[in-house]
Amino acid sequence: MSKFEKPLISNFAVWDYVVFAAMLVVSASIGVFFAIKERKKKTSKEFLIGGRQMTCGPVALSLTASFMSAITVLGTPSEVVRYGAYYFFFFISYTFVIILSAELFIPVFYRSGITSTYEYLEHRFNNIVRYAATVMYIAQTILYTGVVVYAPALALNQVTGFNLWGSVFATGIVCTFYCTLGGLKAVVWTDAFQMVVMVVGFLSVLIEGTIQNGGPSKVWQTAINGSRLDIADFDVDPLRRHTFWTIAVGGTFTWLGIYGVNQSTVQRCISCKTEKHAKLALYLNLIGLWVILACAVFSGLVMYAHYEGCDPWTAGFIQAPDQMMPYFVMHIFAKMPGLPGLFVACAFSGTLSTVAASINALATVTFEDIVKSIFKNISDKKSTWISKGLCVVFGILCTVMAVVASLMGGVVQAALSIHGMCGGPMLGLFSLGILFPWTNWKGALGGLLTGITMSFWVAIGGFIYPAPASKSLPLLLRTDQCKLLNETINGTLSTVLPTTLATTIAPERSVLADNWYSLSYLYYSIVGYVSCIIVGLLISFITGHEHGRNIKPLFIRPVCNLVCFWSDKYMKKCWCGVRHDEEDEEELDDDTLKKDVKMTPVQEKTMGNSYDNDSCHKPPPGYNADEKSYTNTDVDKECQF
Structure with a gap:
């Protein structure tokens, strides 16, 4: 079959079904394995965070499999074909994101002994801020997961002719099954297996595609000739869709909202034993991100070389750019049974890992932040069943949201836009709590609401009034070698031409549409973040900033420490009165402790309402400060901070 002809959608061969089914069976079996293995551990903590023993x-x-999902498998290669290899700059973004997450955010969450990320917000501010962030996270994750579920369904529909929505519901059912049975441990180990499948699938496409297009040097030269590697664009115009700055800066803020404070990421990090x-x-995940990104970008370059003279989307052979990758797979693997099945398994693996992690995180947040606040005394057995029930509910909701995703355009831009709209304000909220000790709860809540308003305003405006074509023009896409296209044009030229000319005059646009709404989608997160920080700090100072002695040192890491490390005197000033060393904590009087620490009846009886043993001056029970690990996760954490 010529690469310049539209192929008919073909059914899987037997080996395609075998490869694809094997991936699903192994994924489901991991859930069954952990359901059996962990059957004696009946607490919600074991189910939701793996007992902190990972x-x-x-x-x-x-982590790599969850956030390098089918969005990357399908969307990134087509973006490279249409706009060039700008995605290489995400190597910079990922590096900054991982360093900041590992050194700034994760230590605070891990040492605090929390299960839900938003539990931190109640300790640092109050429950109003916590509930507002929880609702925001639930909405964001359901929307994002809907996009992730829809993406591989496109692959199946294009490659096998499977019913699109049947594929969507099959994805949701399999994810919900093993997530509900095995909890976080099943999610993590299934993700590890699916990560291997993703890499193998990508490599098979890269190797065969490169061979069929004349080898690496020929592919590289074709990409250069087609301007796909002309990415040294340092234009600071924020309206340009992709430049070095939009990806390196905007991408950093977007992905930091995903990695630094997102429950799905934090939950797996705090499940580690130290x-x-x-x-x-x-840091190991960073290597994985680089590998997957490199595979996706080079797949795009190989695909461009393959379709240099006949772009299938421009020619009308496919209905959406995101179908280009499965279309390419059908061409290069037309005579190799089993390999199309491997690619679909690759796309499905990314989706299963992302959806399962999202379902588990949603169940955790809902149980910890909402259910436990309503029902105070829930038995271990009942809490486990409630957690599993929540997994089922969110599995259904995420699957249904895939219908909305079908209306949102390209999967990559849709996914990152959702993260930017919601992740930017959320990142700003946690930054107010961790980096700025003087922020009070009114500033935090006001900043969050302002950030959400600003980011949604620009994002929805951009969806209704797309940026001018001059700000996001795709590179030249040739169709002169397409056989069917030439025949169609010769037959319909006289009728198409007048319609085209009649629509060349663009309607007038407002100043708002040409500037504010035309902002690059990668800057949505910065809009939300900066708005949240500025308004949060202003409100805090207007309403009376927080006093340092009311804040526990485990909850902050002031960024100003970077410029006052040379003096203990200035260090104390940087901490704005927060008790940042053990010496300060030992000077606390009993009245202050009683205000800061809520004792359970058991603790009051044991301790005789005294604080002589100083148990609440220390990090959470079970936390070993020297080893930075939890040695006993079943202890009562009422006294934690």
């Missing part, structure tokens, strides 16, 4: 290896693979393992998992 190691860095599987967690690193899980803080060192949590940090190492992030």
